Amino acid sequence: MRNLEVRIRRKPATAGDFEVVPGEIPRLSNGGILCxxxxxAVDPFTCVPSAAGTRSSTGPQPGDVVPALGVCEVLESRHDVFAVGQHVVLECGMREICVSDGHHACALHPGQAPASTALGLLGPSGMAAYFGLIDLAGLRAGEMVLVSAAASVAGAMAGQVTRIKGARAVGIGSSREKCDWATRHARFSACIDHHSENLSNRLKQQAPRGFDIYFDNSGGELLEAVLSGHHLAPGGRVILNSVRQDDAADLLRRAGYAPGEVTVLRVNAADYEHRRGEFLKDAIAWYGADRLVCREDVAQGLENAPAHLIKAMRGENFGRPLIRL
Ligand SMILES: NC(=O)c1ccc[n+]([C@@H]2O[C@H](COP(=O)([O-])OP(=O)(O)OC[C@H]3O[C@@H](n4cnc5c(N)ncnc54)[C@H](OP(=O)(O)O)[C@@H]3O)[C@@H](O)[C@H]2O)c1
Structure with missing residues (x-):
């Protein structure tokens, strides 16, 4: 049995900054599972969490395996709950074989089919959009919702949840192709390509009185443009879903919003772990009824992981970037 793994050689800028090398086969101890x-899942920000503009000050160092959430099959078990042959979702790192004590692992739900959905629409990205809109923003029928990175998994989920709840979603994307997909498949009423269109004019056109909610997947310049352009209606809510550590409160102040006029909240899927069942019940039913779609951008094998990571880090992925093994 081999165990290829993807390690960080230095702060990633090109595929050569990762290496795919054989690792040791981990030893299974009592109470654990070998998978x-x-x-x-390819989550580019987890490779460089200590980079400027991101939330965490610590993160993987050169020599470390790239962190990754995975769907894994149990090969050997000394665990009370997880059995051989079962599929589990866990932080396994970008490697073929891993061990876990099962603490942060959860069984793949039968409704998470195909299994890759557990890393996308029916996983943390979908959950962040669901709870961000329904719980944090208190989304109501008839409201106007703006969503950046509309073709990303979290963006597509946000657009579709908005529509399901009887509200109207306008997306922002980085290309015509992504925007066309968002309106044709993810049920956005409109989608603005911020590279080729005048964002502020188009936002005013779509919501002359402002948006009730801005679900922000991008942070940075887009967040600044939406806030400084006064595209939020009084009583508006901004839900931050990007790992960037933007100071939205400061942006609001500088844009001249009155205190309390707009609320800024950050969503973290991990905070809703205890309500995962509630999310899955709704999301699996919607998915089964063809009311939810998302795209996947799949690379085959760990050998192709470095190039796929770099593509995702540049935002050039079109769909949830995944590695199939
Ligand atoms: N809060 C949570 O718990 C939680 C959980 C999962 C994901 N997230 C966040 O949700 C956002 C979307 O994640 P996802 O899983 O839906 O991702 P995804 O499907 O892999 O899509 C990522 C998209 O984000 C956009 N993007 C904006 N700024 C980017 C940048 N600096 N580098 C690369 N891509 C950038 C790009 O779309 P455009 O080309 O259209 O800009 C890119 O295609 C991310 O910010 C992620 O960190 C948060």
Whole structure:
């Protein structure tokens, strides 16, 4: 049995800054599971969390395996709950074989089919959009919702939840192709390509009185443009879903919003772990009824992981970037 793994050589800028090398086969101890990864999520920000503009001050160092959430098959078990042959979702790192004590692992739900959905629409990205809009923003029928990175998994989920709840979603994307997909498939009423269109004019056109909610997947310049352009209606809510550590309160102040006129909240899917069942019940039913779609951008095998990571880090992915093993 081999155990290829993807390690960080230096702060990633090109595929050569990662290496795919054989690792040791981890030893199984009592209470644990030994698993083989079948799907791995490519989350580029987790490779460089200590980079400027991101939330965490610590993160993986050169020599570390790239962190990754995976869907894995249990090969051997000394665990009370997880059995051989079962599929589990866990932080396994970008490697073929891993062990876990099962603490932060959860069984793949039968409704998470295909299994890759557990890393996308029916996983943390979908959950952040669901709870961000329904719980934090208190989304109501008839409201106007603006969503950046509309073709990303979290963006597409936000657009579709908005529509399901009887509100209207306008997306922002970085290309015509992504925007066309968002309106044709993810049920956005409109989508603005911020590279080729005048964002502020188009936002005013779509919501002359402002948006009730801005679900922000991008942070940075887009967040600043939406806030400084006064595209939020009084009573508006901004839900921050990007790992960037933008100071939205400061942006609001500088844009001249009155205190309390707009609320800024940050969503973190991990804070809703205890309500995962509630999310899955709704999301699996919607998915089964073809009311939810998302795109996947799949690379085959760990050998192709470095190029896929770089593509995602540049935002050039079109769909949830995943590695199939
Ligand atoms: N709060 C949470 O718990 C939680 C959980 C999961 C994900 N998230 C966040 O949700 C956002 C979307 O994640 P996802 O899983 O839906 O991702 P995804 O499907 O892989 O899509 C990522 C998209 O984000 C956009 N983007 C904006 N700024 C970017 C940048 N600096 N580098 C790369 N891409 C950038 C790009 O779309 P455009 O080309 O259209 O700009 C890119 O295609 C991310 O910010 C992620 O960190 C948060």
């Amino acid at each position: 083989r990864a079948r799907w791995l």
